[in-house]
Amino acid sequence: MTDEQLTQLIKKVSQEYFGKPFVHQANFNPRLKTTGGRFHLKDRHIDINPKMYQVFGMETLVGVIKHELCHYHLYNEGLPSQHKDREFKVLLKQVGGLRFAPSLKKQTHKTLHIYQCSNCGRVYQRVRKLDTKRYICGKCRGKLKFVKDLKLSPENN
Structure with a gap:
């Protein structure tokens, strides 16, 4: 999946689950190691860990996208958009996003x-x-x- 395909997928998920457009860019960021994705407040683009798709598949990727879109849409509306905020938790539950990304740590013997x-x-x-x-x-x-x-x-x- 390319960055363009990712942006199109995020636009589709945003319209389908939130009823609002996603008008910024999204890209895969392989430097993300311990998180599924990141929403940047400054320029409002979204980074996604490519391993969420490569290792866990499309369902997990969509869950991570929903999580980041909750940050995105709440921030754009001027509402509290941090993990601890009630508005974030309620919106995340409504759209069925992932609260936590699955662990990428290698299990040791x-x-x-x-x-x-x-x-x-x-x-x-x-x-x-x-x-x-x-x-x-x-x-x-x-x-x-x-x-x-x-x-x-x-x-x-």
Whole structure:
């Protein structure tokens, strides 16, 4: 999708859901990393994170566009347009926009380190490694020995 196609899509969404025209420019901004989009007050253009479309598809992109258009139309009318404002929340709910963009953070694989007391057999699961020469069993004060590492997938985190 090009910037021109994005601008046309935003004009269509604006007319369909808000009943008002979008008369400024919109473009994809790959420098946006932690947000779905941004409405610029100074020149009133909208930047959209291209990954909202590439990773999550058209439905999420339209949700982000609705969110940014809420800022746009409220600001143009001189109404409060911040996330905390009641007018913004009500309008966003009316048009069905996304309150938050989906997370783009990569999920990391965690490793659980398994230790066992050599005296009483109690098992300890730790995310961080443990110095077995320094730490002892909390139950019987016996020596700990390393058993194995377990790799957890992101779904289990």
